[in-house]
C-alpha cells in the first residue's frame with residue numbers, strides 16, 4: 001500500500017540517511033523523498049516528505065523507530081498528494097458549475113482541488129477562481145492540467161497555468 | 169577602412185532611427201574599420217539616391233520622401249538599380265503573405281547583398297527559403313530586431329552560447345501587452361482602460377489586435393522556432409491566446425498567491441498564452457520590457473531583458489547586426 005509521511009529533521013548531516021533506515025528495516029519501498037531545505041520550520045527543523053509502499057502493519061514500527069531517534073513524525077498516513085500546482089480560471093466560473101469543474105479533478109482519484117478562492121466583480125462580469133491542485137506525482141499534475149484545459153474549452157473558461165508546469 | 173554601402177528600404181519609425189544611429193555612431197563605426205554610407209533611402213513615394221552617402225541631417229526633419237526623392241523607383245526595382253552592399257529592410261510587417269518585405273529581401277539576397285531587417289513578416293512566411301537564398305548567394309541575412317527589439321537574443325545564442333544545445337526559450341516578446349497587464353495589475357485598471365492609456369501614450373496601435381491577440385508574439389515564436397530550433401513552423405502551427413479576457417480581479421488574485429499574469433511565448437512548444445509567472449521569477453519584468461529565458465544543456469538557464477521596441481532601440485539592434493556581418497570571419501565582405 002502506498003503511504004506518505006511528513007517528518008521534521010534536525011538540520012545536521014546524516015539525519016536524512018538516518019531517517020530512511022527504518023524504511024529499509026521494515027521492507028518499505030521508497031518512492032520519493034522531498035527534502036524542503038528551503039522551507040525550514042520556525043523550530044529550525046527541515047520538513048521532509050517521504051512516499052513509500054509498505055505493508056500497513058509495519059507503519060507503527062517505523063514511527064516508533066524514527067521517534068526513538070529524535071525524528072519528529074508530523075503526519076503519517078494515506079495522503080499521497082506530493083505535487084501541487086496553482087491554476088487560475090477566468091470566465092463564468094461559478095455559473096458554469098464550479099462544483100462539476102472541481103469534481104472532474106477530485107474524481108480522478110490521483111488529484112484533488114485543495115484550495116479555492118473566487119473573485120466575482122459583478123453578476124454579468126467574468127469571475128476568477130484560483131485553484132491549488134495536489135496530485136500523486138508530476139505526471140498526474142500533467143493529467144489534471146489537461147482535464148482542466150478540456151473543461152476550459154467546454155465551458156469557455158480561460159485556463160491560466162503557471163510557467164513551472166511545463167518543462168521548456 | 170571597409171566601405172559599406174547601405175540601401176535603406178522603408179523610411180518610417182525604424183528607418184529614421186537607423187539614419188540617426190548611423191549618424192550618432194559614425195565615429196565609433198569608423199573606429200571599428202567601417203565606413204558606413206547610406207546611399208539610398210526608399211519609401212512608398214520614391215527613392216533618394218546619393219552615391220557619396222546621404223547626409224542624415226538632410227533627412228532629419230522629413231517625415232517621408234515626398235518631394236525629396238530623386239528617383240521614381242521603389243521596392244525591388246530600387247534594390248536592383250542601386251549599387252549597394254547591404255539592404256536594411258524596414259517596411260511594414262505582414263505575417264500572412266510577407267509582402268512587400270519578402271520580395272525586397274529575396275531580391276537583395278539573390279543579387280548578392282546582405283540583408284538586415286526588423287520586419288517579421290518575410291521571416292514568418294519564408295524563413296527557411298530566405299536562409300537558403302542567402303546561402304546560395306554567399307551573403308548573410310540578419311534579423312535580431314525582429315524578435316526582442318534591442319534585447320540581444322539571437323546573437324547571444326548564435327555567438328555566446330555556441331556549443332550549447334538550446335532546450336527551450338520562453339519569454340515576454342510584446343511590450344504593449346506587458347504594459348497593459350502591468351498597468352491593470354498596479355492600478356487595478358480594466359483591460360479597456362489600460363488599452364486606451366497605452367494608445368494615448370503611443371505604446372499601442374489604434375487597432376491593437378496585432379499585439380493584444382498575441383499575433384505579434386506568435387510571429388516571433390515562429391522565427392525562433394525556425395532559426396534556433398531548425399523547425400519548419402508556420403504561423404498556423406502556433407496555439408495562440410491573447411490578453412483581452414484578463415481582468416484586474418484575476419491579476420489581483422494571482423498576485424495574492426505570489427504570481428503575475430504575463431503573455432508568454434514558448435518554443436519549441438509553439439504556444440502563446442497568458443501564464444502565471446512567480447513574482448520572484450526573472451521573467452517577472454514590468455512596463456514595456458521584453459524578456460527571454462533560454463534553457464541550455466551546458467549553461468543552465470540564461471535570462472535577458474530589454475526594450476522590445478522604439479525607433480532608436482530597434483535601430484541599434486539593426487546596426488549591431490550590420491557590424492557583426494563585417495566583423496564575423498565567415499564572410500569577407
Ligand SMILES: NC(=O)c1ccc[n+]([C@@H]2O[C@H](COP(=O)([O-])OP(=O)(O)OC[C@H]3O[C@@H](n4cnc5c(N)ncnc54)[C@H](OP(=O)(O)O)[C@@H]3O)[C@@H](O)[C@H]2O)c1
Pocket residue numbers: 177178179180181182183210211212213232242243258259260261268286287288289313314317476477478479482
Ligand atoms: N517601431 C518599432 O519599434 C519596431 C520594433 C521592432 C520591429 N519593427 C518592425 O520594423 C518594421 C518597420 O517599422 P516602423 O515602425 O518603422 O514602420 P512604419 O513607421 O510604418 O514605416 C514603414 C515604412 O515603410 C515604407 N513602405 C511601405 N511600403 C513600402 C514599399 N513597398 N517600398 C518601400 N517602402 C515602403 C513606408 O512608407 P509610407 O509611410 O510612405 O507608406 C514607411 O516609410 C515593421 O516591419 C515593424 O514590424 C518595428
